[in-house]
Amino acid sequence: MNHSIESPKPSDYLELVAVWEASVRATHHFLKEEDILYFKPLILNTYLEAVKLRCIRIENRIVGFMGVADHNLEMLFIHPDFIGQGVGKQLLQYSINHLKVQKVDVNEQNKQAVGFYLHCGFQVVSRSELDATGKPYPILHMELKS
DSSP, X not given: OOOOXXXXXXXXXXXXXXXXXXXXXXXXXXXXXXHHHHHHHHIIIIIXXXXXXXXXXXXXXXXXXXXXXXXEEEEEEEOGGGTTTTHHHHHHHHHHHHSOOOEEEEETTOHHHHHHHHHTTEEEEEEESSOTTSOSOOEEEEEEOO
């Protein structure tokens, strides 16, 4: 099922953060509560402004969104009620076709996301022991196969 992809407005940011939090709680079981509380204001106040955002709404509700910068998929989060329904795949295909995404960094412990990106044609090219904030969550650096 294809839904229209749109650019959210700053007035949508609280809803995006709610989708982010619901998605993270459903998929990032390795994160501690204090990590979620640490990242939440960063998402709202810093990260959303640093990327080209696109989202999908169903019945006027944002159900998934992504952020892209420099051909990197920096974020892709789907509300847990819509995981497995093609929303993530549609956003990813849009990012590749329209925003020229070539790379994505994924938490190694998020096996569902790693499998999703492998299935969609990405391959692991390197690994970092720490995430970008220096926390001990290994990151897989993936690139789209040519």
